[in-house]
Amino acid sequence: MQPPFLLFLGDAPDIGWAKTASGLAQWRPEDCAGQFRLSGCRVDLGLPDMDFAAAKAAGVQTLVVGIANDGGFIADAWVPHLVAALETGLDLAAGLHERLADRPDIAAAARAAGRTLHDLRHPDRRFAPGTGKKRPGKRLLTVGTDCAVGKKYTALSLTRVMADRGMAATFCPTGQTGIMITGRGVAIDSVVADFISGAAEWLSPAADPRHWHVIEGQGALLHPAYAGVTLGLVHGSQPDAIVVCHEAGRAELQGYEGGFACPSLRDALDVHVAAARLTNPAARGVGIGLNTSLLSAAAARDALKRAEDELGLPACDPLRWGADAIVDRIVAEFGG
Amino acid sequence: MQPPFLLFLGDAPDIGWAKTASGLAQWRPEDCAGQFRLSGCRVDLGLPDMDFAAAKAAGVQTLVVGIANDGGFIADAWVPHLVAALETGLDLAAGLHERLADRPDIAAAARAAGRTLHDLRHPDRRFAPGTGKKRPGKRLLTVGTDCAVGKKYTALSLTRVMADRGMAATFCPTGQTGIMITGRGVAIDSVVADFISGAAEWLSPAADPRHWHVIEGQGALLHPAYAGVTLGLVHGSQPDAIVVCHEAGRAELQGYEGGFACPSLRDALDVHVAAARLTNPAARGVGIGLNTSLLSAAAARDALKRAEDELGLPACDPLRWGADAIVDRIVAEFGG
Numbered sequence: 001m002q003p004p005f006l007l008f009l010g011d012a013p014d015i016g017w018a019k020t021a022s023g024l025a026q027w028r029p030e031d032c033a034g035q036f037r038l039s040g041c042r043v044d045l046g047l048p049d050m051d052f053a054a055a056k057a058a059g060v061q062t063l064v065v066g067i068a069n070d071g072g073f074i075a076d077a078w079v080p081h082l083v084a085a086l087e088t089g090l091d092l093a094a095g096l097h098e099r100l101a102d103r104p105d106i107a108a109a110a111r112a113a114g115r116t117l118h119d120l121r122h123p124d125r126r127f128a129p130g131t132g133k134k135r136p137g138k139r140l141l142t143v144g145t146d147c148a149v150g151k152k153y154t155a156l157s158l159t160r161v162m163a164d165r166g167m168a169a170t171f172c173p174t175g176q177t178g179i180m181i182t183g184r185g186v187a188i189d190s191v192v193a194d195f196i197s198g199a200a201e202w203l204s205p206a207a208d209p210r211h212w213h214v215i216e217g218q219g220a221l222l223h224p225a226y227a228g229v230t231l232g233l234v235h236g237s238q239p240d241a242i243v244v245c246h247e248a249g250r251a252e253l254q255g256y257e258g259g260f261a262c263p264s265l266r267d268a269l270d271v272h273v274a275a276a277r278l279t280n281p282a283a284r285g286v287g288i289g290l291n292t293s294l295l296s297a298a299a300a301r302d303a304l305k306r307a308e309d310e311l312g313l314p315a316c317d318p319l320r321w322g323a324d325a326i327v328d329r330i331v332a333e334f335g336g
Numbered sequence: 337m338q339p340p341f342l343l344f345l346g347d348a349p350d351i352g353w354a355k356t357a358s359g360l361a362q363w364r365p366e367d368c369a370g371q372f373r374l375s376g377c378r379v380d381l382g383l384p385d386m387d388f389a390a391a392k393a394a395g396v397q398t399l400v401v402g403i404a405n406d407g408g409f410i411a412d413a414w415v416p417h418l419v420a421a422l423e424t425g426l427d428l429a430a431g432l433h434e435r436l437a438d439r440p441d442i443a444a445a446a447r448a449a450g451r452t453l454h455d456l457r458h459p460d461r462r463f464a465p466g467t468g469k470k471r472p473g474k475r476l477l478t479v480g481t482d483c484a485v486g487k488k489y490t491a492l493s494l495t496r497v498m499a500d501r502g503m504a505a506t507f508c509p510t511g512q513t514g515i516m517i518t519g520r521g522v523a524i525d526s527v528v529a530d531f532i533s534g535a536a537e538w539l540s541p542a543a544d545p546r547h548w549h550v551i552e553g554q555g556a557l558l559h560p561a562y563a564g565v566t567l568g569l570v571h572g573s574q575p576d577a578i579v580v581c582h583e584a585g586r587a588e589l590q591g592y593e594g595g596f597a598c599p600s601l602r603d604a605l606d607v608h609v610a611a612a613r614l615t616n617p618a619a620r621g622v623g624i625g626l627n628t629s630l631l632s633a634a635a636a637r638d639a640l641k642r643a644e645d646e647l648g649l650p651a652c653d654p655l656r657w658g659a660d661a662i663v664d665r666i667v668a669e670f671g672g
Contacts, residue, residue, distance in 0.1 A: 071464055072530070097528065128407055132560025132595055189530040192433065194408070196529050196564040224468025224571050224615050228532040231557075232564025259468055260614075278596075279560050 001093040001118045001180070002061035003031035006050055008085075010067050010078050011040040016148055016254065018043045020095055021066020023177035026319075027156060033060050038077065052088035062118070064180065065094035070255060072097030072121065074106075083109040093118035095176020097190060121176045121187040123199070130197030130236050132279050137207030138334060141239035142217040142289060143272040145246045145262045146253045147226060150318070151217035152178055154245050154289030157318030159214045161327045167336060168211040172203050174218050174233060188218050189229045196229060200236025210335070215239070221271045222263045223253060231275055238280040241330055244269040244311075245289040248303040265310050286333065287326030288315035337429040337454045337516070338397035339367035342386055344421075346403050346414050347376040352484055352590065354379045356431055357402020359513035362655075363492060369396050374413065388424035398454070400516065401430035406591060408433030408457065410442075419445040429454035431512020433526060457512045457523040459535070466533030466572050468615050473543030474670060477575035478553040478625060479608040481582045481598045482589050483562060486654070487553035488514055490581050490625030493654030495550045497663045503672060504547040508539050510554050510569060524554050525565045532565060536572025546671070551575070557607045558599045559589060567611055574616040577666055580605040580647075581625040584639040601646055622669065623662030624651035 005028075007021040015022055025032050025045045034050035037043070050058065063085040065078070074082075074096060082092055082100070086109040092100055100106050100117040110117050140158065142151040155171060156178075162169035171178070173185030191199045204213035215237045219226030244265055253260040263271075269285045276283035288307045292300035300317060307315035314325035341364075343357040351358055361368050361381045370386035373379070386394065399421040401414070410418075410432060418428055418436070422445040428436055436442050436453040446453050476494065478487040491507060492514075498505035507514070509521030527535045540549035551573050555562030580601055589596040599607075605621045612619035624643045628636035636653060643651035650661035 097530065130561035132592060189528075191529050192525075193527050193529050193532050193565045193568065194433065194525040194562060197561055221567075222614060225466035225533055226530060227571055227611075227614075228564040228566075228568025229529045230564075231567045232529065235560050235563055256468060275563075278558060278563075 001064070002091060004033040004060050005031055005062050005064045006055040006060045006090065007032055007035045007045065007047065007066045008063050009035055009037045009041050009043050009045070010075065011038045012043045012067055015043055017069055018066055019148060020068050020177045020180065021045060021064065023152065024064060024066065024180055027181045033058055036063070038081070052085045052090060056089050060090060062091040062093050065092070065096065068095070068176065074098045074100070074103055079103065079105055082106055086110050086113045086115045089113065089115065091116045091118065093120060093180070095121045095180060095187065097121060120179050121190045123186050123191060127191060127195040127199040127202055129194060130201055132235070134238060134280065135206040136209050137204070137211045137213060139204055139213045139215060139237055139239045140241040140243065140330070141215045141234065141237045142243045142245055143230070143234070143268065144217055144220045144244065145265065145268040146220050146250060147223060148254060149247045149250065150245045150289050150291040154243055154318050154323065155214050155216045157323040158243070158326060161323050162212060162214070165327065165336065168208065170211070170213055172213050172215040174203065174216045178216050188233050189226065193228065196232025197236035200233045204237060217245070220268070221275060222268065224256065224260060234272060234275045235279050239276050239283050240280060240334065241286040242269065242272055242276060242283060243287045243289050243326060244272065244285060245291070247291040247294070248300070249294045265307055269311060285311065285313055286329050287313050289323070290315050290317050292317045292320060337400065338427060340369040340396050341367055341398050341400045342391040342396045342426065343368055343371045343381065343383065343402045344399050345371055345373045345377050345379050346411065347374045348379045348403055351379055353405055354402055355484060356404050356513045356516065357381060357400065359488065360400065360402065360516055363517045369394055372399070374417070388421045388426060392424050392426060396426060398427040398429050401428070401432065404431070404512065410434045410436070410439055415439065415441055418442055422446050422449045422451045425449065425451065427452045427454065429456060429516070431457045431516060431523065433457060456515050457526045459522050459527060463527060463531040463535040463538055465530060466537055468571070470574060470616065471542040472545050473540070473547045473549060474577070475540055475549045475551060475573055475575045476577040476579065476666070477551045477570065477573045478579045478581055479566070479570070479604065480553060480556045480580065481601065481604040482556050482586060483559060484590060485583045485586070486581045486625050486627040490579055490654050490659065491550045491552045493659040494579070494662060497659050498548060498550070501663065501672065504544065506547070506549055508549050508551040510539065510552045514552050524569050525562065529564065532568025533572035536569045540573060553581070556604070557611060558604065560592065560596060570608060570611045571615050575612050575619050576616060576670065577622040578605065578608055578612060578619060579623045579625050579662060580608065580621060581627070583627040583630070584636065585630045601643055605647060621647065621649055622665050623649050625659070626651050626653050628653045628656060
């Protein structure tokens with residue numbers, strides 16, 4: 001998809017729904033020219049609000065649907081706006097389960113305007129079943145107590161720190177936001193179920209023994225909806241190192257309040273490490289990625305300290321204070 | 337798909353590859369008129385060998401591709417035969433990942449001959465993400481030490497015994513063979529990964545508190561390729577009762593020899609029960625389905641006894657001696 005981007009926030013009620021847009025704004029800020037919001041939208045990414053004509057005049061190439069809603073559908077209320085964007089001369093990109101191209105009105109408008117539709121959630125290749133065969137190269141996987149706790153940001157941050165230290169490291173996106181940020185990867189939750197671990201094997205192929213594939217986790221093993229995705233990703237990734245992620249202060253699974261408590265860091269790490277050992281008996285925890293954005297600096301320091309005491313592993317808030325301590329641990333255990 | 341059927345066995349090297357055909361021959365024998373084999377086929381279901389003209393003359397309506405190969409693809413060598421069947425006036429049915437309708441030569445021949453293509457592996461509806469909410473009604477799920485150990489046959493057998501005793505019981509197929517046998521169900525391994533547990537919830541909806549949904553298991557949690565499918569199925573099924581299945585004498589995972597040992601019955605049961613407790617804290621093991629087809633009667637009796645001693649649960653070979661002992665246990669624990 002061609003930058004610069006205008007980020008479509010729709011009627012997102014909170015930042016969680018706009019996580020694709022906020023990820024792009026965070027990690028490709030130079031390519032994000034503005035935001036487009038419908039009435040009722042409660043999210044503000046701090047970008048200039050633009051209509052489609054102003055965006056086109058400013059050189060914007062693509063309207064990016066920056067929403068990650070439950071079920072990944074295109075809301076009917078968005079459609080007239082998406083059609084108008086095409087008619088104004090913008091391409092469209094989305095990372096939803098429902099394809100832009102499968103909506104007849106959107107497809108017709110794109111054809112009429114000669115614009116391109118990018119459906120980035122949908123793999124453009126087929127995968128084989130997982131083999132379980134160990135591949136050379138080192139792999140780190142981020143896992144979590146829940147969805148949307150910072151697995152992607154932790155993986156991106158770790159990759160940056162490793163690269164800054166001259167280590168060979170590649171970020172492997174497994175969701176639409178990571179794919180939009182990097183232009184690579186596979187939306188692992190959109191693969192046909194039989195091929196989850198096979199797709200994960202494809203994503204981090206055999207590499208130099210000192211190279212790190214840093215793989216973005218998806219879902220959580222103790223989640224009633226998405227654990228299947230997670231388990232296939234764990235088995236196919238064959239991680240040597242696992243970093244467990246959590247949002248400080250979250251007591252219940254998001255969207256499952258009243259039914260499912262967030263597991264402890266200890267339980268979450270243990271269940272993922274145990275699963276990983278099926279395909280890599282040496283898998284182990286190396287750190288904790290804690291999203292402390294809801295806490296004061298003092299409370300955040302306390303939360304990191306408690307997490308370290310609970311697991312005996314370094315804990316970082318990668319966006320707040322960097323992820324160096326986890327990379328220090330990795331270097332100490334695996335070499336630099 | 338319209339009976340009677342001619343079962344296409346292709347060049348299947350062993351009965352495992354022809355498990356869809358053998359399942360149909362076992363459970364819908366009245367609808368299976370014959371078999372069609374290519375040179376190199378090493379499977380014989382004991383049905384009359386027929387060419388397409390003879391089958392048509394005998395009233396056959398549908399050629400059923402009875403193969404379940406790794407990856408679920410249509411082999412190029414089959415295509416001229418499938419086209420010839422269409423030209424002879426037969427419909428085609430298959431339960432592969434690759435759609436008959438996606439092969440241009442097969443699709444063109446079906447159009448030209450006015451025949452119907454049935455791609456039964458592909459869900460004809462969309463699913464929502466799993467909710468994790470407990471539904472009324474009782475549920476039994478078969479799980480296994482590996483793929484192709486008897487989970488489907490055990491579930492079918494248990495359903496028959498329950499029905500014979502006047503219990504309300506419904507078999508819920510989760511794979512192409514079960515769908516072909518019953519005309520219902522969902523091929524859970526073909527659902528988009530994000531919706532595995534949601535599809536499983538749909539498959540066994542809320543029911544009378546005394547009704548049993550008997551759900552066919554898929555894959556295995558300790559399998560490097562298919563565990564993601566299994567975990568989503570376990571979470572969405574919310575089983576009250578779990579029956580662990582195994583093929584006596586199988587020491588390694590089929591197709592993964594040299595890499596992965598078959599887990600013990602104890603490990604296999606424990607890992608599935610632990611996973612099930614996320615969405616149903618009362619989940620527990622109630623029996624063992626042991627496929628003893630490789631053993632003499634005396635050795636089979638010994639194997640069943642050893643399995644019972646290992647887990648403290650009744651063990652049956654459902655096809656050899658019935659599944660009554662497991663249903664006895666269910667009645668004792670849950671009422672009749």
